[in-house]
Every structure is written in structure tokens, then in C-alpha cells.
Amino acid sequence: MFRQLKQASVIISSAFQRMLSYQFSVITYRIGEVAEVLVLILMWSAIYSSGNGAVKGFTLNEMITYVLVGNLCAVAVRSFLPSVVARDIEEGKLSMFLVKPIPYIKYIFLNELGRIFLSTVLSVISQLCVILFFLDRIFINTDWRYICLIFLMLILAFIIELLIGFLIGAIAFWTEEVNGLQTTLERIKRFFSGGYFPLSLLPIYLITASKYLPFQYSFFAPAQLYLKKVDLGQGLEGILIQVVWVILLSLIVRVVWHMGLRKYEAVGS
């Protein structure tokens, strides 16, 4: 147990150390993120001022809260795993891990933790700053039961994010061109997470579909919980759906990994 913890901490901290040499891009990316949120708020403000007072049951202030809280959740669980995994496969770097006694999946998850730590912390802080700026406009929820549920939901969402990220990266076993597919899948993920607009604006069958997909639990679902637009029971139901996805995705990852290794060509001498 101690051994395992030490192993994890060494891997995480080496990845963290490595990221420190990219401080500049780590910081500049955050500027774009904050700008995006501000643009979304501007956009919704414009829509509300030109039309009626509420869009599908969202007041402007609720919509601003949705954008801010949703994005806070999204940056907290985000990872960049697909590109890391795809690169390891394409460049044949995976070979070096296949000969190590540590399973690649374990290594790459821990490594990702260390890699994103700094950018996640900075993102969360910058999003919190934006929230502070809009403090007088947003809906405040201090019910600890909701907050705990949101936390739990985000932890599961992060695990799902890693598993899906691994699967997307593993496409590189079958084709050398992952980028196009990867970008499209990212868009689909974002759409079904509610990142572009609240999913409740969608037709009913898509709302139902998105409830059983894993994506909305990193944005839409926690934001709805925060806004108390869904109750705790519905939140727990969401958690259950997430747990099922974690189990399902773990199995898929296992199968895909073994199939992929059969295809792996270990390029480079």
C-alpha cells in the first residue's frame, strides 16, 4: 500500500515537474478560457435583452450562473489524455512502457494527473475570479448536500474523462490520423455535456439520450444541481448512471487495449 502510494506520488510529481517548464503556455491558455466564458455571458445577455425575459425557464441570471458554474466544473475535470496516448502509439514510445513492469494505463493516468495539475488549478482559480466578478448576478447555493453531490459527480466525471480520453487516443492503433476524429469527438462530447448551451433547450429525445450518455455529468448536470433545477434524487440517479459508465468503460478499455496491442507496430528502431 505504502509502496503503491509512493510509486503514484513519484510519477505524478515527475509529470508535474515537467509541466513546470511550460509555464508560459500554461498561463496563456487560461486567458483564452476566461475570454470564452466572458463571450458566452455577453452572448446570452444580448439574446435576453432583445427577446423575452426567460429562455426555456432560465432567467438571465440563471443562465450566467449556468455558464460560470458549468465551465468551472468542466475545467476541473478536463484532461488532455487523447493526444498523449495517440502520440505514444504513433511515435512508438509505447514500446518503452511495454517493457516496464508498470501497466501503461496506470502510468499514463497518474502521469496525466501530474501533467494537468497546474493547468487545472490555474483554470479553477481563474474561473473562480470570474465568478467573484459576477457575484451579485449569480444564484447562490450553499446547501452542503448539493455541493457534496456535485463533488462526487465531478470525481466520477474525471474518471470517465480519463477512460474516454484513453479510448480516443487508442484510435491511433488503427489509423495514423487521429486528429480529425479526435477533434470531432471532442465537439460531440462538448455538445452533449451542455457546454454550448443548456441541454434543456434540446428536443426531448435528445435530452433523454444525453441523460444516459456520460458527457453531461461534467457540465450540465452539476450546473443544474447547483441551480437546484434538479433535486438530490435526480442527482443520485445521475451518479448511478456514471458508476455504470465507469464499469462499462473500464471493460471496453481493457478489450480495446488488448486488441490495439495486437495491431501495435512499435515503429522506429
Add this chain to the structure above:
Amino acid sequence: MDIIRVKNLVKSYEIYRKEPGLWGSVKSFFYRKKDFAEAVKDISFTIKEGEVVGFLGPNGAGKTTTLKILSGILYPTSGSVEVLGFTPYDRKKEFKKQFGIVMGQKDQLVRMLPAMDNFLLFKEFYEAPEGEFDKTLEELIELLDVKEFLNIPVRKLSLGQRMRCELIAALLHNPKVLLLDEPTIGLDVVAQKNIRDFIRKYNQKKKTTILLTSHYMDDIKELCERVIIINFGKIIYDGKLADLISRYATEKIIKITATDTISKESLGKFGRVEDYQGIRALIRVPRDRVKSVAAEIISSNLPVDDIFIEDMPISDIVRAIFEGR
């Protein structure tokens, strides 16, 4: 005891051929013809504990492919492979803890981190016991003389420095089998010799079984008693290096140093003259005649100062075998 056992190993890669040019690219966008390239065709060999075996062959012969299969990176297409009693592609943890691999053209160290941090990372990968690990590390640092640059990010090291660190990384867990794919590639002669000396010492001390590929014949000559030669995916020689020389080295080389310039013609009558430099020259002579020719040269009235008889370079022998002579 056989540490490595390879039987009827075949490996073919899937390849997609594309016709050159734009039209070829457009066509391959819609339809790609699948093809197979056999990189290794039915090879068999065994290696005993403590042996150092040189694995030779021209570019594309299938050496790296074989090493990748031995280390479990690739699955064989058919045939059986056994290393330390394990099937490599099962990738058992106990197996991986007992072998090490260095690929000269592929770094396993994390380039953004200093070597020392890399070693500590590797220690966790191998779950190495604390005390033993520290002792091994200290020993290796000493032997390979890397102390001064342990704390510099690996990407800033020279090739030779990095290669020494790569070797340490592959040996930290005291492997029983060591696979070395061109460990001296791109190094200068001094650096090559250092690595070579290290490998020899290491093998003598630890009795590690080593399979080594290199395009530098000095590496092979100094390290390997036995060589396996492979060409187009097939083994064409497997045996003692000394036997290889006595069997295939049809010529010997007489090296002459003179006190005064000797004309090329006057040397020509003894054998094929090479590397003629006026007061220095090499003469190739059939093996069985080398003694009498040497005697002739000495007793002639040429201003010969010194005379050496040498074996044909192994690279020539190997080239002759590759070319099927």
C-alpha cells in the same frame, strides 16, 4: 541452461503501398491495398546463460524486429519464443523485472527531466527494493562516470552522455538478460570504446546474458564470442566468431612500413595492394601463402622497416557473407 529460446519465428508486418504522386494519394484515400512484408522468416536459435551474442546483419535484416519480439513489444506472427522461461508477449510483471533493453535510436529516459529524476522514476516502475537499488545505482554511476551531469535535463546531454544514462536506466534493476540494439550508434571512437569496455566488465561481473546488435565490428570483435548473422530475415550463420574468421577469411593482410618510398608496382607482385601511401601500404594475400610472401618481402632488397600480419577486418568477412560469396 537456455535463457533465450527461439523456434521457427516468423514476423510479418502489414503494409499499405501507395503509388507516388497526387493521383496515387487520391486513390489511396479511397482504397488501400494491404500487403505483408516478412521481416523475419523462420529463424531459430538458443542462447545460454551468461553468453554475449552478437546479432549481425545489414540494414533491414530483421534484427530490431527480433529484439522487439524477444522483449514482448511485438507479437510474433508464428513460431515460439521463450525468454527466462516466459513467453515475452504475455508481458508478465516477473518477466519484465528480469530483463533490460536499450535501443540506441530510441530513448527511454524522459527528456525534460534530469537523469537522476529519471532513475528515481524507474525505481518506482520496477518497485525496486530500497537498499539494493541505491547500491546498484551508485555502482553504475561510478562505472559509467556520469556523476557530473546527473542533474542536467536529459535533452541537454550529448549523445554519448545520454547513452551512458540509458544504459544505467536499463540496468538499475539488475536484469538477467540484456538486449542491446545498436548501443554505440553515432558515438565517437572513444565513447564507443567506453561503452564496450563497460559492457564487457558488466558481463564478466554479473554473468548477464547479452544479445547485442551493432554495425560496428569492433563492438562485435571485442564483446562477442558467438555471432548470429541474419540477412533478409533468415539466419545465415550461427557460431563462434573465431570459426567464422577461419572459415571465411580467405585472405590476410600484410602491413608494411618502409624507410623509403617503395613503388606500387614492386609491391604488386606480392599481392593486391591497398591503401598505398608511399612508405606505407597494405597487401592482401591468400591465407595459405601469407607466411611465404612475408618471408619473400623481408628477404627482398626493398627498404622495408616493419612488417605486420593481420586478419582481414570482420566487416569484410561479414560483407562477403552478406553478398553470398
